[in-house]
Amino acid sequence: MDNNKVWFVTGASKGLGLTLIQQLLTAGHRVAATSRTISALTNALGTRPDADRFLPLEVSLTDEKSVQAGIAATMARFGRIDVLVNNAGYGHFGTLEELSDAEARENFEVNVFGALNVIRNTMPHMRAQNSGHIFNIASVGGYIGNFPGWGIYCATKFAVAGFTESLAAEAEQFGIHATVVYPGYFRTSFLSEGSMKTPEHPIDAYASARVSQQQHQADINGQQPGNPEKAMEILIQVASEKQPPLHLFLGQDSYDMAAQKNETVRHDLETWREQATATGFSA
DSSP, X not given: OOOOOEEEESSOSSHHHHHHHHHHHHHTOEEEEXXXXXXXXXXXXXXXXXXXXXXXXXXXXXXXXXXXXXXXXXXXXXXXXXXXXXXXXXXXXXXXXXSOHHHHHHHHIIIIIIHHHHHHHHHHHHHHHTOEEEEEEOOGGGTOOOOTTOHHHHHHHHHHHHHHHHHHHHHGGGTEEEEEEEEOOBSSSTTSBTTEEOOSSOOTTOHHHHHHHHIIIIIITTOOSBOHHHHHHHHHHHHTOSSOOSEEEESHHHHHHHHHHHHHHHHHHHHTHHHHTOOSOOO
């Protein structure tokens, strides 16, 4: 495994991002890591003997000039970016009726447009070096959306999955890989207060959504079956593959849910095949 790559990781002060940069630094990689504040990164990592290989960056992903400054600082320090991991994002719980336009747009601003800002400003450097790998962290909720109360969040992650597929096709000619990652439930702070937002104006009539909210905040939080360290070990392994996957599902739960959706889609395809294929102009 090449342990001399330069990684650029967003949302690195907690959760999967923090686990990833800790493993990367231990393995000898050079790492540029972003958070909304420098202090969040330095407090999370503490004093490390490998500080010469670590560049903490205060970046607002929704501000393209801030993103450009972070990318420029990385290039000035390390001279290249080999792997980009768009990990930053947050969950916003709430039914489609409950969430306001502002709440929905805010989730898209961070989860979708923030990632696009980073990709847009990293691609010129990867094209120039004719190599690179971009990981966009979605969620199993970006592949299957039948979770009551998670519609907007799932929509943001479906968007991430969609543009990653397009990115893979666009970047292939430059020797650049793209992978969309679909984590299941991993034991991080994702479901804790401050990481998962809830609707400003909840509607009591949505009983199934309230049950889901209670389950995620009180029952699932802290009991997630996935080990973040094992997940990030796999991601680092994938980054060294000559033919990495476009779709990477992480977690037994993610794998099982994706397999079930594939079966559901296959069933609908076959059930409605005659009608679906009878829409052409008659000969």
